[in-house]
Amino acid sequence: MSLIVISCGEKIPSPTAVISAALDSGVVKFSIETTDAETFEWDFGDGSEVATVENPQHVFPEYGKTYSVILKATGPGGTTICNYEMVIPAATMMQSLTGGVLHGGNRKWRVNRNSKIYVVKPDNSFTVIDEWTADKLNTMGFSNLFLDEYQFFVDGSYAIIPKTDRIITGLQYCLSKSIPNEPPTDLASDNGLTLTRYLQPMSLSYGLNESKDLTLAIVEGQQLKNITFCDVSTISFSRGGFLGIMDWESECLMKEITEKEMVVTLFFSDVPSGEPFRGRINKAFILRFEAV
Numbered sequence: 669m670s671l672i673v674i675s676c677g678e679k680i681p682s683p684t685a686v687i688s689a690a691l692d693s694g695v696v697k698f699s700i701e702t703t704d705a706e707t708f709e710w711d712f713g714d715g716s717e718v719a720t721v722e723n724p725q726h727v728f729p730e731y732g733k734t735y736s737v738i739l740k741a742t743g744p745g746g747t748t749i750c751n752y753e754m755v756i757p758a759a760t761m762m763q764s765l766t767g768g769v770l771h772g773g774n775r776k777w778r779v780n781r782n783s784k785i786y787v788v789k790p791d792n793s794f795t796v797i798d799e800w801t802a803d804k805l806n807t808m809g810f811s812n813l814f815l816d817e818y819q820f821f822v823d824g825s826y827a828i829i830p831k832t833d834r835i836i837t838g839l840q841y842c843l844s845k846s847i848p849n850e851p852p853t854d855l856a857s858d859n860g861l862t863l864t865r866y867l868q869p870m871s872l873s874y875g876l877n878e879s880k881d882l883t884l885a886i887v888e889g890q891q892l893k894n895i896t897f898c899d900v901s902t903i904s905f906s907r908g909g910f911l912g913i914m915d916w917e918s919e920c921l922m923k924e925i926t927e928k929e930m931v932v933t934l935f936f937s938d939v940p941s942g943e944p945f946r947g948r949i950n951k952a953f954i955l956r957f958e959a960v
Contacts, residue, residue: 682747684704685700687737691757694763696725696726696756698710700750704745705742706744708739709739709742710739713735713737727769728770735754759926759927773821773823774820775819777957777960778814778818778960779958780929781814785805786953786954787800788953790952797951807853809863810852812830813912813913816829818911827872828866828872834864834865835866835914837862837915838914838937838938839856840860840937840939840940840946841916841947842862860938866914869908872907873906874903877904878901879899881896882902883896884949886949887950892948897921902919903922913934916937916947917935917936917937917949929957935952936952937949937950
């Protein structure tokens with residue numbers, strides 16, 4: 669009598685995988701600790717293509733959203749499915765302004781023609797002096813205000829993209845600096861504005877300043893006084909940069925910003941060139957911009 673022994677062998681274990689992720693300037697770097705896995709399929713939950721590398725990097729398309737990431741790790745013992753919730757924080761002010769890495773590192777803005785422009789006192793009250801609609805701007809001869817674009821890059825560079833051969837600027841600014849200009853209408857000059865040609869300087873840049881105390885000298889009646897705006901955010905421009913309307917003061921207040929809209933206050937002077945307070949701020953404009 670003989671004895672036959674049959675060995676079935678050990679069962680091949682299924683793969684294991686533990687996912688971790690690190691967010692760096694908008695780029696998510698995934699990594700895994702794994703055993704017995706040979707191939708990988710990453711579904712990032714945002715409609716993008718499946719990644720097949722072990723430790724991928726990925727840029728998700730939206731800020732302030734949670735994505736359900738699914739990893740399929742396959743080895744000789746089968747396939748293991750791992751789930752990971754990737755939370756992308758809400759956009760910072762800089763990311764809202766420039767789009768951040770998620771949107772190619774730059775964003776264009778233009779004045780929203782469906783919103784009023786408010787002419788206000790240039791102090792902490794921002795008391796409304798006048799309201800301008802798109803129709804009134806068109807009557808003044810400034811329809812290009814809603815066409816010109818302003819492009820902010822994550823590296824601090826900046827571009828102005830006029831859609832006509834003229835830009836809107838302060839009339840007294842041009843007169844004081846002997847800049848050739850042409851007010852399109854009497855109503856335009858009555859409101860201290862004009863049109864002039866614009867040759868964009870090379871290498872324009874901007875600064876986004878958060879939680880700043882901004883002190884400006886303003887004209888109040890027949891006196892010059894300093895006004896401080898405490899704990900505000902501003903955008904400052906170099907070398908002749910501006911936003912919306914060019915005038916003496918190139919730093920503007922950032923009142924609100926999202927990825928789709930921003931509201932800024934531009935400081936302005938229409939004090940006649942022959943007066944002692946020439947160039948000193950005596951009014952401000954509140955403009956609402958839309959992302960292009």
